[in-house]
Amino acid sequence: MSEVYHRPDETFYVAPKEPPPSRRPPALTIGPVGWLRKNLFSSVSNTLITVITVGLMAAFFYELVTWSVAKAEWNVVNNTMRLMMVGLYPVDQIWRIELIAILLVFLSGLGLGVWGGNARGFFIIALMIIIAALFIPIGAEKIEPPPIRFLITPTDAIGPVVFVGDKDDTVRLSVEPIDDNAIANETSPFVGFIENSPGSSSSRALWNNAKAQVVAGTLDLTNYNLQLTVQLLDRSGKVLDEQLSTPTRRRVNFEFKLPADGWYYVQVLRDETSEAIYETVDGVQLPIAPARTLPNTGYAWIRIDGVDTMSSQVADVEQRTKTYGEVPAIQCPSAAECRRLLLEENTRFEGARSFSAFLKTQLDPFLQEIIVSLVVGFAVMLAAYSIGNFAKQSRNPSSKKAVSRVTIIGWIIFFPLSWILLSGFKDPDSVHPFLRLPEVAQSLWGGLILTIVLTFVSLTVAFPIGILLALGRRSKLPIISIFCILFIEVVRGVPLITILFMAKFIVPYFAKSMSDTELLIRLLVGLTLFTAAYNAEIIRGGLQIIPKGQIEASQALGLNPFATNAFIVLPQALRAVIPAMMSQSVSLFKDTTLVSIVGLFEFLGMIELIVNGQQIYRPYQREAYLFVGVIYFIISYIMSSLSRRLEESGAGTVRKMRKA
Amino acid sequence: MSEQSNSNGSGYIIECQDVNKWFGEFHVLKDINMKVKEREVVVVIGPSGSGKSTLIRCINRLEEHQEGKILVDGIELSNDLKNINAIRRETGMVFQSFNLFPHLTVMQNITLAQRYVRRRPRRDAEDMARQLLQRVGIPEQANKYPGQLSGGQQQRVAIARALAMQPKIMLFDEPTSALDPEMIKEVLDVMKELARSGMTMLVVTHEMGFAREVADRVIFMDSGRIVEIGTPEHFFENPSHERTKLFLSQIL
Ligand SMILES: Nc1ncnc2c1ncn2[C@@H]1O[C@H](COP(=O)(O)OP(=O)(O)OP(=O)(O)O)[C@@H](O)[C@H]1O
Ligand SMILES: [Mg+2]
Numbered sequence: 001m002s003e004v005y006h007r008p009d010e011t012f013y014v015a016p017k018e019p020p021p022s023r024r025p026p027a028l029t030i031g032p033v034g035w036l037r038k039n040l041f042s043s044v045s046n047t048l049i050t051v052i053t054v055g056l057m058a059a060f061f062y063e064l065v066t067w068s069v070a071k072a073e074w075n076v077v078n079n080t081m082r083l084m085m086v087g088l089y090p091v092d093q094i095w096r097i098e099l100i101a102i103l104l105v106f107l108s109g110l111g112l113g114v115w116g117g118n119a120r121g122f123f124i125i126a127l128m129i130i131i132a133a134l135f136i137p138i139g140a141e142k143i144e145p146p147p148i149r150f151l152i153t154p155t156d157a158i159g160p161v162v163f164v165g166d167k168d169d170t171v172r173l174s175v176e177p178i179d180d181n182a183i184a185n186e187t188s189p190f191v192g193f194i195e196n197s198p199g200s201s202s203s204r205a206l207w208n209n210a211k212a213q214v215v216a217g218t219l220d221l222t223n224y225n226l227q228l229t230v231q232l233l234d235r236s237g238k239v240l241d242e243q244l245s246t247p248t249r250r251r252v253n254f255e256f257k258l259p260a261d262g263w264y265y266v267q268v269l270r271d272e273t274s275e276a277i278y279e280t281v282d283g284v285q286l287p288i289a290p291a292r293t294l295p296n297t298g299y300a301w302i303r304i305d306g307v308d309t310m311s312s313q314v315a316d317v318e319q320r321t322k323t324y325g326e327v328p329a330i331q332c333p334s335a336a337e338c339r340r341l342l343l344e345e346n347t348r349f350e351g352a353r354s355f356s357a358f359l360k361t362q363l364d365p366f367l368q369e370i371i372v373s374l375v376v377g378f379a380v381m382l383a384a385y386s387i388g389n390f391a392k393q394s395r396n397p398s399s400k401k402a403v404s405r406v407t408i409i410g411w412i413i414f415f416p417l418s419w420i421l422l423s424g425f426k427d428p429d430s431v432h433p434f435l436r437l438p439e440v441a442q443s444l445w446g447g448l449i450l451t452i453v454l455t456f457v458s459l460t461v462a463f464p465i466g467i468l469l470a471l472g473r474r475s476k477l478p479i480i481s482i483f484c485i486l487f488i489e490v491v492r493g494v495p496l497i498t499i500l501f502m503a504k505f506i507v508p509y510f511a512k513s514m515s516d517t518e519l520l521i522r523l524l525v526g527l528t529l530f531t532a533a534y535n536a537e538i539i540r541g542g543l544q545i546i547p548k549g550q551i552e553a554s555q556a557l558g559l560n561p562f563a564t565n566a567f568i569v570l571p572q573a574l575r576a577v578i579p580a581m582m583s584q585s586v587s588l589f590k591d592t593t594l595v596s597i598v599g600l601f602e603f604l605g606m607i608e609l610i611v612n613g614q615q616i617y618r619p620y621q622r623e624a625y626l627f628v629g630v631i632y633f634i635i636s637y638i639m640s641s642l643s644r645r646l647e648e649s650g651a652g653t654v655r656k657m658r659k660a
Numbered sequence: 661m662s663e664q665s666n667s668n669g670s671g672y673i674i675e676c677q678d679v680n681k682w683f684g685e686f687h688v689l690k691d692i693n694m695k696v697k698e699r700e701v702v703v704v705i706g707p708s709g710s711g712k713s714t715l716i717r718c719i720n721r722l723e724e725h726q727e728g729k730i731l732v733d734g735i736e737l738s739n740d741l742k743n744i745n746a747i748r749r750e751t752g753m754v755f756q757s758f759n760l761f762p763h764l765t766v767m768q769n770i771t772l773a774q775r776y777v778r779r780r781p782r783r784d785a786e787d788m789a790r791q792l793l794q795r796v797g798i799p800e801q802a803n804k805y806p807g808q809l810s811g812g813q814q815q816r817v818a819i820a821r822a823l824a825m826q827p828k829i830m831l832f833d834e835p836t837s838a839l840d841p842e843m844i845k846e847v848l849d850v851m852k853e854l855a856r857s858g859m860t861m862l863v864v865t866h867e868m869g870f871a872r873e874v875a876d877r878v879i880f881m882d883s884g885r886i887v888e889i890g891t892p893e894h895f896f897e898n899p900s901h902e903r904t905k906l907f908l909s910q911i912l
Binding site for chain 2: 547549550552553554555556557558559560563567568571572575
């Protein structure tokens with residue numbers, strides 16, 4: 001039969017009357033191994049490239065993950081979460097930001113429900129919820145000041161830790177072993193107090209080794225004797241309380257109630273006597289530390305609870321000075337020791353911890369912090385999704401329409417509403433009691449919320465301006481086109497940071513009326529104009545790909561230039577430039593970091609402030625910046641995923657357009 | 661309708677008097693004089709580059725002429741935007757490359773200008789669109805996008821889109837030359853039906869069969885000037901001008 005259909009060797013050919021039946025395409029039968037061979041190991045050089053690349057990636061991730069699990073101290077993230085997220089936004093007003101986060105999640109869920117979503121949609125929303133959940137656990141009244149931990153190494157004690165306290169604040173000091181397990185479980189052996197053997201320098205390996213021996217029970221700790229005196233002093237240097245720590249005690253703790261508002265500091269002294277120490281209990285002298293034969297060295301943590309971290313913003317420093325007086329001038333035990341404290345290597349200790357210790361001491365506190373908001377976030381999302389989905393599935397088409405209209409209106413009022421919620425009213429008594437939100441000065445906004453405000457306000461305002469500039473640049477009226485070209489080229493020719501400096505310093509100088517305007521507003525104007533200029537060029541590119549025939553057809557139908565632009569040119573041009581616009585938006589999102597240079601502390605600026613400005617966090621820059629990177633990446637990923645969805649959605653997508 | 665348009669007394673709906681146009685230095689239209697009566701079908705033919713498209717595009721001001729006078733329905737084309745808009749409302753145009761709006765459905769393509777320019781309520785505009793789609797033979801395609809239609813269907817949508825404005829004049833610029841032979845016929849059938857219904861049509865085409873069958877008069881252009889105007893019989897059987905004879909001998 002088949003040779004009737006196919007006779008390639010003949011010069012003349014007439015096909016049979018009936019065409020052959022259609023067949024299914026041949027199945028791909030290579031399987032996973034075949035796929036690997038075909039795609040990764042097809043030749044020697046490809047195999048080499050595959051192996052090297054995979055090897056490098058594996059090595060990098062192995063390092064990163066093991067470090068993150070076994071060594072990193074993520075408490076820096078946990079402890080400073082509020083500052084990183086909302087800056088100095090008043091704690092009792094943070095519920096407004098929580099409300100905004102919930103609204104955002106609700107609207108996203110509603111949209112996903114009504115307009116339908118795929119797996120990626122849900123994934124993006126889950127990411128959004130995680131980000132939203134970082135904005136402080138719902139219902140938390142005041143954040144407990146995080147414990148502050150200082151490392152004591154064989155060569156260092158610690159310099160004075162300065163803090164301000166109010167009358168009747170309770171400060172807790174304790175000396176703890178380093179092992180995370182031991183911290184989580186108070187009964188574990190006192191492995192922190194491990195003496196350095198004479199001659200050899202302190203090393204991690206040594207400590208790990210000793211720790212293993214202690215756990216195995218082969219090392220007797222009675223001979224090891226890190227002896228420290230922990231003192232709490234007031235600003236005049238008077239010792240308010242002190243406690244001796246010795247190896248035989250499980251844990252040294254003491255609590256102290258501060259007598260008055262003011263400056264205090266904690267100081268740790270190394271006890272250099274070599275005699276045994278005794279304590280009198282019930283009239284009997286008991287040795288609590290044996291006589292020392294080795295130098296007084298070893299590792300331990302000093303932990304301080306109940307002390308708030310200090311902001312180094314100028315206004316806050318001034319405020320602090322007014323309330324508590326000048327920072328006390330404190331003499332360090334030795335100048336070298338003070339200075340050495342600032343070095344990461346000398347204050348940061350990296351032992352190795354097990355995975356379960358990681359879960360218990362690193363992940364668990366973090367999860368506890370955000371678990372409530374995570375659950376609430378997912379609940380809100382599910383509720384909204386169900387409402388949307390119910391409307392979508394319902395027989396009555398008008399209910400779908402109603403819900404989708406509500407969603408759109410919701411998104412439209414979401415942005416101004418958020419702004420009002422964030423800033424409150426100057427004169428709260430003048431508005432309806434229901435809306436009586438006290439004003440929160442914009443100088444207090446900070447952290448991630450400020451980054452988000454900067455990004456979205458300048459994006460939404462820059463969008464229409466960009467369109468106008470792009471159209472203006474093509475205008476037939478020379479004045480308009482020259483103005484637009486000049487504006488675009490000047491703005492694009494100047495670095496963003498220069499524009500921000502101009503907004504900060506130069507504009508108020510020329511326009512006196514601007515000098516009272518909040519710095520945030522001035523910087524927003526700068527960012528907006530900057531983005532508008534770039535958007536204009538992107539949109540102009542989109543306008544150029546619209547065939548002339550489209551405009552002619554529109555004119556021939558009698559549509560005026562405005563309608564031609566609004567209905568024919570812009571919808572096509574804008575859709576074509578969604579990817580470019582989105583990448584511009586993502587890069588703006590990242591560029592907002594520059595405002596920290598001119599004095600607003602957005603996300604990155606806040607972290608910088610925390611890890612550079614506060615001694616206690618300085619050793620943990622690695623963790624802090626890694627966290628920053630992850631958050632920036634997640635948000636950028638959300639933004640670009642949304643743009644891909646936008647591209648694929650709706651009528652006459654780009655691909656359909658190309659085909660026409 | 662005819663009373664009104666004849667109110668200027670001349671009886672012609674399109675009049676070109678000594679029209680000259682240049683593209684830069686290039687003299688593309690030279691002393692064009694021609695008139696089209698109401699309900700007349702006039703076919704413009706000529707070799708490539710002879711200025712046919714330019715002429716037809718001058719009539720609804722997609723191109724601007726520099727000398728002479730063009731009157732459409734008694735209104736003179738000038739830089740006055742009001743006049744241009746008035747004339748564009750009375751003339752529909754169909755392009756060689758369809759120029760449908762790819763981001764709008766067929767229905768939206770046809771209703772957009774009705775609603776925005778004619779200010780017709782949505783329901784009326786959609787009724788009109790459905791009628792016209794019926795008329796051009798593709799009533800079932802209303803909710804598709806242009807990219808989902810064949811070339812012939814797209815061109816028929818384009819005709820429906822122009823007709824929806826209820827123009828007095830239809831201008832066609834080589835409406836079939838971007839189409840496969842099988843689709844040419846369906847578009848020509850629509851145009852023939854339109855001609856029979858009494859529409860005034862000015863058609864640039866290379867379809868000699870169409871010209872012979874439908875045209876009242878044929879205009880032959882060469883290098884920017886009109887060489888010959890005549891009835892199809894006269895033009896095809898017994899052309900007067902040497903250039904016309906040469907042209908016909910090459911294409912027939
Ligand atoms: N925008 C323009 N600028 C400069 N020259 C042009 C322009 N449009 C057309 N021309 C020139 O004017 C002449 C006439 O062009 P036109 O498009 O009217 O010819 P045509 O008769 O329609 O030809 P065809 O049958 O190929 O469509 C051509 O030589 C063309 O190169
Ligand atoms: Mg042409």
